[in-house]
Amino acid sequence: MTNARRSGPDLTESIKRTTLELGQELGYAKLSIEAIAARAGVGKHTIYRRWPSKGALLLDSLLSLNEPGLDYPDTGDVLADLRQQIHEAVDLLTAAPLRPLFQALVGEAQHDPGVAAALNERFIAPQADKTVARLRTAREQGQLSPDFDLDLAMAILSGPLYFRLLITQEPLTHEYVDRTLDALFTGMGPRA
Structure with a gap:
């Protein structure tokens, strides 16, 4: 053809x-x-x-690499499930040839409201919703404190990861993810 x-x-x-x-x-x-x-x-x-812009085309192109989505397992251990899913996300976002393009896309979103809205609607919000849903299930199962704010937990969890990926550009490793999860879960666990 x-x-x-x-x-x-x-x-x-x-x-x-x-x-x-x-x-x-x-x-x-x-x-x-x-x-x-x-x-x-x-x-x-x-x-x-x-596509209305280069940024919109790049967004579609990057998202086409992740058609199945980054879904959470539910093994009954929320910490293990978060660890597995976030490791997969980190592997996707930090792959050598794609990391600079993802960083550039987030930068473009700061200047193009259409790209920002599409990035949030098609990638950020769906992933955040999946995380909050998994945390909610864990809270209902007694793995998390019943009064812990799940939306805040999502922000606290993702902030350090995006900070490293986009601001300091330090390596975003599985070990860093594990340290972040451990710190967060120290405050999220059920109280005796």
């Missing part, structure tokens, strides 16, 4: 793959719709019909 004859989902996937490839080669700052269109063998208008 030639580029001129591609349409629909195949063309969309090709554009997203091209975006990630070029983003990894050039970096987000040098990535352009023109370069993506040229490499994908399409016109700029084909891209702009699907």
Whole structure:
């Protein structure tokens, strides 16, 4: 099938793959719709019909890597379940070729309200909702204090991770995740 004859989902996937490839080669700052269109063998208008901006295209491209979602197991041990899911998320977000693109996307969200809303709606909020749901189940099972604020727990849990990923750019490791979880769970456990 030639580029001129591609349409629909195949063309969309090709554009997203091209975006990630070029983003990894050039970096987000040098990535352009023109370069993506040229490499994908399409016109700029084909891209702009699907995405309003480079940031929106990058968001879709990055999210296409995680179609099944980062779901929580429920083994009956909330700490083990959080540890497993957050390790998977850290592995996804810190993979060498993708970390700079994710960081750039979050940076773009600071200037593009459409990208910020889409990032929150399609990635941040669904993951936060899954975390809060898993914490709620654990609280109902008596694994957490019955009066602990679950939304606050989510913020306390994610803050140190995003701080390292986006601000200090220190390594975001499984060991750091474990230390964060241990510190949080010291205050979340049921009281005797």
